[in-house]
Amino acid sequence: EVQVLESGGGLVQPGGSLRLSCAASGFTFSSNALSWVRQAPGKGLEWVSGIRGSGASPYYADSVKGRFTVSTDNSKNTLYLQMNSLRAEDTAVYYCDPNPYGYNLGYWGQGTLVTVSS
Amino acid sequence: AIQMTQSPSSLSASVGDRVTITCRASQVIRNDLGWYQQKPGKAPKLLIYSASSLQSGVPSRFSGSGSGTDFTLTISSLQPEDFATYYCLQDYNYPWTFGQGTKVGVK
Numbered sequence: 001e002v003q004v005l006e007s008g009g010g011l012v013q014p015g016g017s018l019r020l021s022c023a024a025s026g027f028t029f030s031s032n033a034l035s036w037v038r039q040a041p042g043k044g045l046e047w048v049s050g051i052r053g054s055g056a057s058p059y060y061a062d063s064v065k066g067r068f069t070v071s072t073d074n075s076k077n078t079l080y081l082q083m084n085s086l087r088a089e090d091t092a093v094y095y096c097d098p099n100p101y102g103y104n105l106g107y108w109g110q111g112t113l114v115t116v117s118s
Numbered sequence: 119a120i121q122m123t124q125s126p127s128s129l130s131a132s133v134g135d136r137v138t139i140t141c142r143a144s145q146v147i148r149n150d151l152g153w154y155q156q157k158p159g160k161a162p163k164l165l166i167y168s169a170s171s172l173q174s175g176v177p178s179r180f181s182g183s184g185s186g187t188d189f190t191l192t193i194s195s196l197q198p199e200d201f202a203t204y205y206c207l208q209d210y211n212y213p214w215t216f217g218q219g220t221k222v223g224v225k
Contacts, residue, residue: 035214037162045154045162045205047214059212062119095161104209105152106173108161 002026002100002107009094009112016086016116022079022096022109029053029074032099036070036081037108038092048094049081064090086116120144120208124217130225137193139220141206146186150210153182153191156219157202165204166191196222 008020020036036048049070051058058070069082079096093111100107121144131137141151149169154162164173166182169189179194193200201224206217 033209044219045156045207045216047207047216050212050214061213103152103164103167103173104214105154105162105207106164106167108163111161 004096004098004107004109006094006096006109006112009114011115011117012086013118014087014116017082017084018086018114020081020083020094020096020112020114022081022098024077024079024098024100027098027100028077029072029079029098030102032102033104034070034072034079034099035097035105036079036094037097037105038090038094038114039111040089040092043092046092051079053099083114086114088116090114091116119213120147120210120215122206122208122215122217124206124220126220127218128221128223130223131196132225133196133198135196135225137196137200137222139191139204139206141184141189141191141217143187143189143208143210147208147210149185150208151182151184151189152207152209153180154205154207155200155202156205162205193222 003025005023035050051070055072067085095111096109123142151169153166156162170182203221
């Protein structure tokens, strides 16, 4: 059975850092695209970052480029999002998609809330 | 980045109505488009992938069409559980981009 557990969210001051984790079980990462998507309170969906299951070819939205880093640890079947220089506008629920079935954004985690505030 | 223009932003409908939502891409994206449903407080759910393929377990009243730049999501007979917000997503190239969303509410 496929299971996904997101963690790492919380309250952080502007300029601070957080690392989100997306631990998957019941399958192993493949060459599929793994993704992070966020949703600010009361707003629509925003794609944030993507990477191949091999760890190759990371991509970022312009709004986070240079501040966020996506990575994988295939030994732990875990996807990460390192978020630095956080801003108030990064406040959102962050969702991961470890893509177990080969459908882009076809399997979402439960989401983890990141709040950037002083 | 490719812009996805989704319309309408909201609509009011009754159970049994036929509902149509459209998405237009700012450039050709072949059929690299998905449709998602989101209910309050929940993660989005994939309904349609590759513009017209129904995701497993999704009711057949949902259908997608289009290719190139213009796409449509149709709900043939709206059911009570279909009141939600719907988004399109292009995954033709990075950065992937969503439409602004369409909230389907009760008339």
